[in-house]
Amino acid sequence: MSEHHSVEIPLSDADWWRQAAVYQIYPRSFADGTADGVGDLTGIISRIDYLRSLNVDAVWLSPFYPSALADGGYDVDDYRDVDPRIGTLEQFDELVDLLHGAGIRVIVDLVPNHSSDRHAWFQEALASPKGSNARERYIFRDGTGPDGSLPPADWESIFGGPAWTQVEDGQWYLHSFAREQPDFNWDHPEVREDFLHTLRFWSDRGVDGFRVDVAQGLAKELPEQLPTKAQLKEMPKDGTHPLWDRDDVHRIYAEWRRVFNEYDPPRMAVAEAWVDTPERRAKYATPDGLGQAFNFDLLEADFTAADFREVIDFSLEQVEKTGSTTTWVLSNHDQIRHATRYGLPPRNGSPDKHGADWVIAGGPEEQLDRELGIRRARAATMLELALPGSAYLYQGEELGLHEVADIPDEHRQDPAFWRTTPESRSFDGLGRDGCRVPIPWTRGGSSFGFGEDGAHLPQPGWFAEHAVEALDGVAGSTLELYREVLGLRRKLQGAEELRWDESLCGPDVLAFDRPGGWLSVTNFGEAPVPLPVGEVLASSMPLVGDEIPGATTVWLRRSVRSS
Template identity: 55%
Template sequence: MSETELLPAGTRAPIGESRPGAEWWRTAVIYQIYPRSFADASGDGIGDLPGITSRLDHLVSLGVDAIWLSPFYRSPQKDAGYDVADYCDVDPLFGTLDDFDALRSAAHERGIRVIVDLVPNHSSDQHTWFQAALAAAPGSAERARYMFRDGSGPNGDLPPNNWESVFGGPAWTRVPDGQWYLHLFDSTQPDFDWSNPEVQEEFRRILRFWLDRGVDGFRVDVAHGLVKTDGLPDHLPEIDADSMGGHDEAPYWGQDGVHEIYRDWNRVLAEYDGDRALCAEAWLPTVDRTAEWVRSDEMHQAFNFPYLMTGWDAAAIREVISESLRAFPAVGAPATWVLSNHDVVRHASRLALTAENPQGHGIGPSSPGKPIADVGLRRARAATTFMLALPGSAYLYQGEELGLPEVVDLPDDSREDPTWFRTDGERYGRDGCRVPIPWSADAPAYGFSPTGAAWLPQPAEWAALARSAQETDPESTLWVYRTLLAVRRAEGLGAGTLEWLDGYGDDVLAFRNGHVTVIANAGTTPVDLPAGTVLAASEPFTGAELPVDTAVWLVTA
């Protein structure tokens, strides 16, 4: 297929009904927007909903099918909006409900669907329910909405168990009357008690509120954490365990009771016309366990975190892909591929780290094994090229289309992640992947904000990575992404099938999807390519050999 035959990057199916088995979310490329770091229209240095609306045409030209908005709800912002005080209103930092409606309408007019974040494991401690719980007595209906417990020890002055917060420190905080409440995250984020029918009904109401406003789905935060093992038994993860679970069989992650919650939510979404989707953030030890979240009557997508956490190693990547394409189709679901998000070190840095770095720890000035920048960008482009040819859905994180690395050298006094504070600076946390993205090389704050303000400082080297600097460079990361998304859509790769190809060596990944051959060189020497026409490549190259840390799509002769 010649380049002139490709569908335009902005061509999408109309938003509306689809055939069972051909729903949009099965093959979509979904772009995560972290609202406070995407685009600031107000000039206060924090991104907002009008800013997102003003940049939608960038996403049209990029070629994505949908956007996922991280939380923009009313919040004290102790955890960047993941501490929600009112699930049915917009925080003034980000705008108003009218601004949300305008954004949704503008996105739908452009053929882009809108997914919003939902945070059901915990609320803010400023939520009216929690304030009522603090004012009420032990054993009251108000306290029954959260995980309040009596303490242990002779006088109840010890926590109910030894659980630790994901952000560091104890997972329990004591209130003046002596009881304790559970917070798997910050002390300002008390966990709901999902055995309470009142909590279940409240979230049905919240789902319907946003469905009535026209959202196309929900990304569900900590989807594996809502139900805790009866009796709340003691448990401590390994000292270097990933913060959200993954390989840890904890009594607060991945309990069987969560599945009935999502079956209930599935029925709520089925009340609405069109294909509304639920996507699980569920950090689980295996692909098979992850697939349990997307059985036909539960959620529709689950981030493939085992894939995300796999290093740049051909054998390991092939194994996790093979397991994924066995497990997810077995329950009637697509695989949902992802390499970066707002909680992990950006893959342009993560794939070139020179020391172990558990998820959630982040990297900073004193971290061992800092990334090798040029190696990281080259591997990131190759990894994305390989991922976007896989059958299923894929998620991108804002700024990765510009090749943004993790920001390592943030000043200590600029950091905001609660992980940094709760570990007394031992863990840097996630601020490095949340720095506001650059739009214009020669504008204040690189075009992020008209006043030059930015809630986290942007590094000087980002001028060369700004969208304006890449727009006219056909070899830029931006143009690699645009080309990949256009070819992916034209060739129907998301709805295709994978056939592994052998004979290229142990350090090479190769498969065929339809009539497109995909090859990635994760080794240390160039590899011979079959004769054919190149459709897309992660790096420009000449000749019949694929360079190291490069991936290519081609139609073989």
């Protein structure tokens, strides 16, 4: 018997997010409308027709708040304003209105684990004495050693280096990431209340939802005697860990849900929660919490039928238990682009080898099969878009962009590069700049049409062949494929149901039926496989007679659903 997955929940306007195609915009690298080398809201406004042509349901805007850019905008100075280099609140309102007019909803990034060290509250904390209310909004501790000159613990930050930084009066503050990103103390009522104010501020401006950064990190419970780094590493992340994925965090999100539900339709939220098990992840996706959580499992899967099936089965089993809907992600602003991952040797289960060595080596061409990587990326994207649940796409993937590996050190911006060694980096290779290079719009110009004054990260010459101008209207191009299948997806997507067709599945093939009598078939292998009987709706690569070539996905409509 075929394995069957189904979540029976009626769709309404309030449930738009359950099977949405969401396009992530990294504002500083999307389009520059003010000719200063940095992307901005004016640039996004100028590209709304392009976004409409993609047939996406929503855009997710990565941080656009005032920031020193110690971490690409994830160090926020003011949660209720726009960085002057990116625009104004009036331009933000215009952008939301225009996107809504184009039938596109708006999700904004929220960064609640930490602020910038330039945030007014942190500056007040530095100017206030030990034990003051201002300091209690963050996590300050006295040092150790005879004179307190040693940090409270030997912890390391995610970006490398110490997780504690000393201030002038001798105390130390915790920063899970860069030292410019002090962690909030979420036990403080003013912190909780201020973020409720922020949620209403953006919701009142028409924002439809929130992507919650480091959602697993807010709640912390630090004992008087802090554990060592080694002890911390051995502690289970089962809801009781001092720093990560504590059960307490869901009380915070229950408060948020009450705010979301004040609106009609309710605002949605999706958690970026890197947790140890799908069961832990499901806790962030409950109806009385954030409602949805990112599923990053496909980011760690090789391009094989076995890897993809394992991830899909397990993910759909989890959402059946929670009543939520899963998300599918192949690329984002933190990961090596999937066209590159799939063009490199397979990971074979090793979490540290998915392109990291290639990036560290500067991207030698002999290791990367660019054509194969794009073929596989197109096939994987079509499979992703055929699945029930929401799909999160990253700017530039619709152009078939590869990772930019050969960025000179002096141009790199990611703190994960500057504060670590290649061997100790938590993020692959040389950090995340390679997927954040401004995308190309034209074949030429100082920045391939990104803006009139160059780009804040250097763009390679091969961008010309991937520019929107080079692909627009070209039959078979990756851009036109995305437009085609995203448009089809809107028409075909029905109930959140999937049924494997075991008569077609095999060592190199995955095939599943969706409601409405349509079928998705992916050939992960090299040799062609027979094309099932039916009307071909779309194919990631041209078919060869009655066969599906290797690294290809095809969607078909068949009149009789097999049993």
